[in-house]
Amino acid sequence: MTPPSYGRLIALVVGLTLGVASSPALAHFPTSGDADNDPGRCLLRNNSGRCIIRKPSITKYKNIVHLDAGATLAGRIALEYERSLHRRVSLFSGVYGVLFNSLLNQDLIGLGMFVGARAFLFGAAPEGLWASGELGVIHRRVRHQSNIHMTAFETAALLGYTGVFKRFSVSLGGGLLLMRGRVTVRDDGSVPGREWGPRVRFSVGLAF
Amino acid sequence: MIVTGTSSPSHTGAWGCLLILVGACSTISPPPIDPNGDARFTFEATCETLFGRPTRKTGVDESLCMPRVDCDGQQWQAPLYLEEDIDALSEWTLVEAPPGLSVGPGEIFTPKKLTRDPYRDPEENGPRPGFCSVFPLEGGAGDYVLVDYPTEQDAEDAGALITHRGGCGMCSSLQNLAAYILYPDLTDPVRSCGLTSFGDYQLSQLACIASIGFDLPCTQIWHANARHTKKVCGATCISELQSRHNEPDGQLNPCLYCDEIRSGDVFKGVAGRTRRASGLPSAICRPGDAVYPVEHYYDRRLESR
Numbered sequence: 001m002t003p004p005s006y007g008r009l010i011a012l013v014v015g016l017t018l019g020v021a022s023s024p025a026l027a028h029f030p031t032s033g034d035a036d037n038d039p040g041r042c043l044l045r046n047n048s049g050r051c052i053i054r055k056p057s058i059t060k061y062k063n064i065v066h067l068d069a070g071a072t073l074a075g076r077i078a079l080e081y082e083r084s085l086h087r088r089v090s091l092f093s094g095v096y097g098v099l100f101n102s103l104l105n106q107d108l109i110g111l112g113m114f115v116g117a118r119a120f121l122f123g124a125a126p127e128g129l130w131a132s133g134e135l136g137v138i139h140r141r142v143r144h145q146s147n148i149h150m151t152a153f154e155t156a157a158l159l160g161y162t163g164v165f166k167r168f169s170v171s172l173g174g175g176l177l178l179m180r181g182r183v184t185v186r187d188d189g190s191v192p193g194r195e196w197g198p199r200v201r202f203s204v205g206l207a208f
Numbered sequence: 209m210i211v212t213g214t215s216s217p218s219h220t221g222a223w224g225c226l227l228i229l230v231g232a233c234s235t236i237s238p239p240p241i242d243p244n245g246d247a248r249f250t251f252e253a254t255c256e257t258l259f260g261r262p263t264r265k266t267g268v269d270e271s272l273c274m275p276r277v278d279c280d281g282q283q284w285q286a287p288l289y290l291e292e293d294i295d296a297l298s299e300w301t302l303v304e305a306p307p308g309l310s311v312g313p314g315e316i317f318t319p320k321k322l323t324r325d326p327y328r329d330p331e332e333n334g335p336r337p338g339f340c341s342v343f344p345l346e347g348g349a350g351d352y353v354l355v356d357y358p359t360e361q362d363a364e365d366a367g368a369l370i371t372h373r374g375g376c377g378m379c380s381s382l383q384n385l386a387a388y389i390l391y392p393d394l395t396d397p398v399r400s401c402g403l404t405s406f407g408d409y410q411l412s413q414l415a416c417i418a419s420i421g422f423d424l425p426c427t428q429i430w431h432a433n434a435r436h437t438k439k440v441c442g443a444t445c446i447s448e449l450q451s452r453h454n455e456p457d458g459q460l461n462p463c464l465y466c467d468e469i470r471s472g473d474v475f476k477g478v479a480g481r482t483r484r485a486s487g488l489p490s491a492i493c494r495p496g497d498a499v500y501p502v503e504h505y506y507d508r509r510l511e512s513r
Contacts, residue, residue: 183415
């Protein structure tokens with residue numbers, strides 16, 4: 001056996017760490033023996049020449065519509081459209097609503113929109129391990145008291161993973177959210193403020 | 209009979225505050241001597257019971273704590289305010305003082321938005337002496353200004369109605385008083401505005417606190433107080449999240465005690481109105497001699513003149 005190169009070793013460690021080699025639900029790996037015969041698609045072979053770690057396939061899907069249910073932990077639900085522009089990059093945008101009491105127990109409702117980009121560190125957009133940045137704007141108000149409201153710009157940075165199984169996608173991620181804006185209280189005027197906190201992503205979606 | 213407090217939290221700084229807190233009250237059960245010399249347990253008791261309106265969160269029952277001051281033989285019963293009393297407060301409107309308004313020896317106070325965290329300058333924002341009063345304006349139905357008077361007699365002579373002990377502050381308006389009355393226990397509503405969560409949700413928290421019924425300046429000082437307490441008492445308070453407000457002997461739980469000692473003076477100085485200084489019982493039982501007995505029937509008080 002040819003000793004594996006450093007690149008292959010790194011790929012092996014990353015692959016095993018993420019568990020993607022054994023988790024077809026998280027990545028779109030070929031299941032046939034194609035990689036056994038195609039030297040360009042195999043990262044690591046065993047003694048018998050059989051491919052044991054394969055490169056992720058370049059997905060046939062370029063678009064995903066995500067429904068982010070993980071954001072509901074923070075009291076919001078997001079609908080997002082993502083399109084891959086390049087093997088390593090995708091862009092996304094979406095809207096979200098703040099509809100109910102969150103874990104923070106704040107009875108706020110609101111609407112927001114956001115745009116962002118994902119850089120794929122492993123895999124091929126829109127599948128694989130990614131880091132993302134996004135910008136958004138949100139308007140929230142207290143339920144039943146529309147004269148107490150806030151408008152804020154937000155930015156978020158996340159690290160996560162998207163896998164596509166057949167046409168269905170699952171995306172997990174976590175990171176940090178920063179907001180800056182103003183809160184207005186009745187006729188008393190407004191004051192500036194900022195927020196930061198964890199941001200969790202757990203979305204399911206449809207790829208096409 | 210009205211009893212004036214025997215000591216004021218306002219003027220003696222943190223150490224005085226410490227004594228007062230301890231102070232008071234309890235001939236109820238002899239306070240234990242703290243072997244570590246904790247000042248909470250070293251003050252002479254002067255009142256028969258603690259002042260408050262116990263709930264399930266309080267930790268002591270009505271045999272130790274009641275909405276009544278009974279100190280040195282002088283007694284005062286706090287009224288139970290009804291919905292119409294709160295509605296009556298909302299008929300009053302705090303307005304800008306008209307030019308040339310004469311308020312006697314008092315000084316007009318106008319609440320303003322905070323532009324800086326008052327806990328950055330604790331020495332400049334401590335409690336102020338005096339009596340914050342509602343000064344009704346002639347010809348304006350329910351219009352009033354807030355005026356600080358040095359003494360109760362000065363306020364009465366000027367035709368003003370004392371609304372709390374201590375200098376006026378951001379929470380001295382009658383709108384904020386209505387919120388104090390409406391929520392006998394503000395600890396949980398304010399804490400539940402995300403103040404115990406990981407992260408800092410300033411905008412949402414301000415909106416949430418304002419939704420209790422406070423105006424913006426009062427919302428800001430409540431928020432600043434809660435943030436400061438989270439900063440300086442966070443470790444203590446997280447472990448006390450499920451604790452009752454008072455311990456069985458009537459002492460404050462360690463979180464509320466820390467809040468009182470570390471955040472209390474600036475809050476009293478900037479907010480002006482506290483429950484104790486307004487004669488309002490809460491779910492947190494306090495020493496009776498820290499209470500200023502005042503009733504908030506402003507229409508009736510005006511009519512009775």
